Amino acid sequence: MGRLGRRRRQRAGARELHRTARRRLVAARGCPGHPDRGRSILPNRTPHAAAQPAAVSGVARHGGRPAAVKRSAPSPMNPRNIPLASLALALLFAIGAHADTVHLRDGEKLVGRLVTEAPDTIIFESRTLGRVEIPRARIERLERELPAAPAFQPPVALQAWAAGPTHFDWIQLKSGEWLKGEIKSLQDERLEFNSEELDLLSFDWDKIAVLRSGQLFSVRLEQLKPVDGLVVVTSNEVQIVATTTTNVFPRSELLGLAPTGNREVDKWTGKISVGFSYRAGNTRETDLSVFTSIQRRTPDTRLSLDYSGNYSRVNGTEVEQNHRLDGQFDYFLSRRLFLRVPDVEYYRDPLQNLDHRLTLGxxxxxxxIKTPRTEWNVTVTPAWQRNWFNSVETGQRTVADSAALVLSSRFETELTQRLDYILEYRGQLSRQATGNDTHYARTALEFEIHKRLKLDLSLEWNRISQPQTEASGDTPSPDDFRLVTALGVDL
Incomplete structure (x- = not known):
């Protein structure tokens, strides 16, 4: 208890010293002839507070202007306290003077540290975005410390509520930085934002302090149908501004955002990865692997189309050829529960005596798990399956049908800022005529080389438990494994 008591007294003394120093600084600035007379020592208001939109369509906001700062009357300084006051003032001025600020010509603001300067560009390390290279032609001004000028206000965002939809959206990061551009989507706790100066960016939703749209959005809220309107998101609420009303909801109930209107391209994302190798000499070998993933997202739906294909040829003989195409449409009933209709898979592997396989369910x-860094979902699907075989033994049918039960899972996590890990599995349980049961698994590491360029290392496993015996009496091996290194491009 003695040590805790001393610590409490020390903290109380430090707080009293801090308050005394501030009072004396105010008194000194009130004296005639002081260079900072009349200047407030309080920090500037944040853009969040300065940029609150006016009332719209009859909706009034409560509250008023903050009370004016009252200045103390001038009082003489006690010489005995001058050393302590000087130390406190030095600490006060040191706080907040450790950051540089870049103001871009379009109104965006970055806060962080200036790393290097060149005649045409600067390298700036943003608190949130990391290191970025900025041409000097795009810079309005560069401040070496936190700005003492009036707080930054995004002008277009304030005009949007009176003039209707505009071209730009604004977001404020929790670091205090403002970005201007276009909101692509908010889905699965990730905000896709196309900055006018910094190109396409992706943020964890918990890193966003304020969002203001300049265009109409379809907003998906928990337990409600999508609502359309201009959007303001603050630290604790979501305001949806329609033609005649403004609706306010808790921020915790926001599930997704998507632009409305004819911008269909904004709802689509995709990726393509290609791996290729060629060897000549005593052995001539060609390998080709292709993986493509396309998604269309709205606040309450998700369409996924995936394709993977592998081809290999050694000394003129084809040793591998398989193709898999998956398609699913998910309709979200709540934040985590979704209905999948339909669930379609097409698979072809002639070397496993499987000319075609179609599964519908x-x-x-x-x-x-659904966090900004990790996602894991599981789906159970009753289905119907049909197999077409290349060749069969005498008396066997070349086509077989069966009821099936499909179990699929996808796990994805962000290991580091540039490295992602993905694990996918799809199992189909059916009767013996269609192979009894089949399995497909893919595990991958994706390393971000550039904003849109990735290096993928993946391992695939295909298994048909009981392959169909060919007319020659040969039975294909049930398992296929493949390790693939590929370059991927985000579309």
């Missing part, structure tokens, strides 16, 4: 899925 509908089921239900659940997101067990």
């Amino acid at each position: 509908a089921g239900v899925g659940y997101d067990f």
